Amino acid sequence: MLSVPAAFAAAMPSVVVSVAVLVLGAVSVLAASEEDALLLDKLEEGNYSRRGADTCLGCHDEEEPFPTLDVFKAVHGHPAVRGSPFQMESEAAMPAGLQCEACHGPIGEHGERFLEDGAAREAVVNFGVRGNASPDLQNGMCLQCHATYERAHWAGSAHEAGGLACADCHRIHSADDPVRTVAGQNAACATCHRGVAMDALKLSAHPMAESQLVCRDCHDPHGTSGEALAVGPTTNETCLTCHADLRGPFLWEHPPAAEDCLVCHTPHGSNQPALLVRRAPQLCQGCHSSVGHRSLAQLPSGPPSEFLLANACLNCHSEVHGSNHPSGQWLRR
C-alpha cells in the first residue's frame, strides 16, 4: 500500500503548480488586508460619533438602496430588548446601546461632511455582500454579544475554520432572517451546499425539498462536538432522534448498524431506495460472501433470482437493523 508521505510525494508536482498559480494570482488582491488593519485601528482608537444613530441616519435613510431602516423591524433595532444595540437606557454592558456603531464600529472620519474630489469615505465595518472586513473581524463584532453557550463549539467548527462570516448566512437589516425560518432555511444553506439540496430530488431522500425537514433538524451550523456538525454526540444518536425504533439494543445486532448508520446510508438523498449507498444485494455483498445466493445478472435473459429482485436480500433478511426474535439470528424474524 502507498504510504501517506509517498502518496503526498506523488501528488506534489500538481500541488506545487497549483500553489504557484494561486500565489501569483493573489498578489493582485493584497489590498484586502489594509482594510482590516484600518478597521482594527479604528476599533482600538474608539472615536465614536457624538450623536449615535442620528449621525448615520442623516445619510442612510429610506433613499439608501440597501434597506438600512429595516433593522428597526427586528430585534436588533428594538429600544426595549435587553442587550440590543438600540436599547435605550441600557443596563447591559457595551456594545448594547451603541446603536449602529455597536456592529459597524466607531464612525471615525466616515461621517465627514465634505470629501475632497476623488477621495473615498473612510471605511466602517461592513457585512454580507458589502463586507470589507475579514470573516474573523466581522464575526468578532457579532460574538461580542452572541458568544453564548449555544455557540460553545463555534471555534474550530467547519464553518468557522472555512472562513464563513455570520452575515454570509444571516440578515440583520430585515424583519425576518430567512435562514432562521422554516421556509427559508434550506434555500439559504443551498447557496453553498448545492449538491446537498439536489440530493433532495433523488429517488429516496429526506423531505427537504419542500422544507418539511430543515437542515437545523440534524445539523447545528454554529458547531457541535459531533461529526459533520450533527446535533447528536454521535452520528447514530442524531439519527435515532427520529428513528428511535432502531435503537435497540437487539437480541441479534447487525454490527454495522450499531457502529455507524453511514456505513449503509447516505443521509441527504440517494439514487437507490431507503437512502442506501448502493442497493441490495450489491451493498450486502460488500461484506457478506455470496456463497449459495446466486446473484449474478440474470436479466434480461435467464431466470430471475430472488436474491436480486423485489427486496433482494431483504426478501428473507428483512430485519437488517437488528432482531429481537429468539429465532432472528440471521435477521429473518
Add this chain to the structure above:
Amino acid sequence: MKALAWFALTLLGSSAAAAVSPNYANVRIDRWQCRLCPFDVATAGRGDWRVGAMQVAEAQPRFGRDSGLVRAGGYLDAGVSASKTTAGGALLAFEGANLGIASRFAAFRYRGHRTAFRLERRDLPRNVAADGRTPYAGRTSLVLPGDWMPAYDAADMAVGERRVDHATMRRRSKADWRIRLAPEWDLRLDYRRETRRGSGETYADFLYQATGLPEPIDHQTDEYGMRLGYTGSRFLAAADWRSTRFRNGGQALEWQNPWLWPTATVGRKALAPDNQAQTFSLAWRADVAPRTVLHGQLAHTEARQTASFLPYTTNPTLPVPRLPAERLDGGVTTFAGTFSLVSQPTDRLRITAKRRFRQRDDATASLTLSPVVGDLYATLPVERRGLDLERAKTSLDVQYRLLPSIRLDVGTAADRRQRSPFEIAENEERRAWAAISVRHGAALKLRVETALGDRDASAFQHITANNPLTRRYYQAARLQRQWRASLDYAVPRTALSLRLHGDQSRNAYPHSVLGVTADRQREWGADVAWAPAASASMSAFFVRQGTRATTMGSDAYAAPDWRYSTADRVHSAGLTFDWRGLANGRIDFAASHVRSDGVGRYATRTEEWAAFPDLISDHQSTTVRLRYAWRQGRALLMRYRYDEYRASDWALAGAPALRNVLAFGRRSPSYANGLFSVSAESVF
C-alpha cells in the same frame, strides 16, 4: 505526548492581543437621542395571511410523497404569520404553513426578558406507494381470504386486489420553555412527542419462500429534556439531561402461511421493541488565554430494552428447548466526548487540535439460544454476540496566513477503531491534508484541498461463517485520496456572480480479495447568478454527482470468480427568474425549472459483462408564481407547478416473475402531474 507538546506550544504562544477589542472609553451614549430612529416600526404588529384553493390534476403518491397531495382534486391553501413586539420588548409570534394539507406546520413563540417559550406542531407525511397488492387482511395478525389456495409457486396464487398503502404520517409536537435564572444562567425545559402511524412493506420467509407483508407502524416517542446553561465572559457551559421512551403499538406481526410447504401454518416476526434511553451531557468552552479557546463535550447515554421474547417458533410440532430468559434485559452505554483547542498565537498562525472518542459497551447479559429456521428446524445453540466499540480520533490542523489574502492549511489525523469480538478487531486510519484558500473581500473566494488517508486493519480472524477471503468494506484496509476545490467570484460592477465547485474521493481496498475492492465519489457543479436590476435576478446551476464501486464475489470459497460494477450518476440542473415590481410595482413574477436525472448502471461479469437495464429516476419540476397586488397590502397569488417523473427499476419490474416470492407487484412510478393554486394574500 505529541499532542500535549502542541498544546503547550500553543498556550505559550498565545500572548497576543484579542482579535476584536473595541475601545469604549470615549463614547458618551447618555447624550444620544436617536431622534431619527423609527422605533414605531419596531413595535408595530406585522404579518400576513393567505387563503385560497389548490387543484391537483392526478392522484400520484410520489407527487405528494412529502406534502400529502396524493389525491386528485381540491385542497385548501392556507397560511398565516403574525408577530408583535410590545413596547416593553416582548415578542409574540405565530406562524402556520400548509395549513390545508397534510404537511402542515404551526408554531407559536413568546420571548420576554426573562422567559421564552415555543410550541410547535409539525406533520410529516410520507407516501411511498399505493399500487402494491396483497391477499392479506388485518394489521398485526394478517389473515388470508377464506378461499385461499396454497401453492408451491407464486404464479399459481391469486393475490387479489386489496391495496397496500406504503404510507406513514409523523405528528411531532414540541414545547420548549426557557427561563433566565440570572444574567449568566438560564434553564431550558423541553418536551417532544412524536407519533408515526401507517403501514410499510416488509418481507418474511419460510425457509426459501418469501412473502411480502404489510407492516403495521404504530410508534410513539416521548422525549423530555432539561438544560442548564451558563454564559460567562470567559467561560461557557451547559449541562443537559435528556430522556427518550419509544413505544411500539405492536410487538409482533403474524401472518398466515400462503405457501404449500409443510412448516407452520402461521409465521411470526418481531417488530421493533420498546426501548428507552437517557443521555447526560456536559458542554463547555473556556477562553484559557486571550486568543486560545478550549471547548468540549462529554455525553453519556444509557439505552435499555426489556421487551418480552416471542416463542422460538409457531410450529407446535417442533421440539424446542425452553427460552433461557423471558426478555433480553438489554443495556448499552455509550460514552462520547470531544476536546478541542483552538489557538491563534499570532495574527498569521492558527492551530486547532481535537480529540474525539466514542465508547460503546454492550452490557447485556450473555444468552445462549437455539434459533429455529423457517419454523422448520432448530439450529445448534448459539450465543448472542454483543458489539463493544471504541473509537478515538485525534487531529491537528494548522492554518498559516501566508499573505493577508492567502491562507495555507495543513493537518493530520489518526482515527482508531476497536471492536470486539469481530473479524477485524482494529482499524487505524491516518489522514493528512493540505489546502490553500484565497479570499479578496466578498468578491473572490478560492479554496483547493487535497487529503490522503491510509487505513490499516488488524489481522483477520475467521470467527464467522463468512468466506475468509471477504473483507467487510467498512473494516477493510483502505487507501483514500480526496480532492476538493471551490471558487466563488463576484464580477465587479456587474451584479454577476459565479460559483464552481468540485470534489472527488477515491478509495482502494488493497487487501480485499472478495468484497468491495474500489469505489469513487465525484461531484462538480457550477452556479451563475445575475441581478441586472435591484428588482430582477436570474440564476442557473448544474451539478453532476457520481459514484462507482467494484465488488468481487465468489460462488465458491476458493477465489473470486465474478465481479459487480455499480455506477450511479445524477445530473441536476436548474434555472430561476425573479422579477419584482412589474406594472408599476403591482406584479411580481417568478419562474423556476429544476431537473434531476438519475441513472444507475449495474453489471456483473463472470466471463463477460452482463448488464442490468438502467435504473432510472428522472424528475423535472417547473413552477411559475405570479403575485398581483391590487391595492396596498392585498394581493392575488397564483402558482402553477408541473412535475414529470419517470422511473424504472429492474428489481420491481422483475419481481412478479419470481416463483418463490409473493411480492407486492409494485411498479416504478412514472407520471406527469400538475398543481394550480389561487389564493388571496393580505399583508399587515
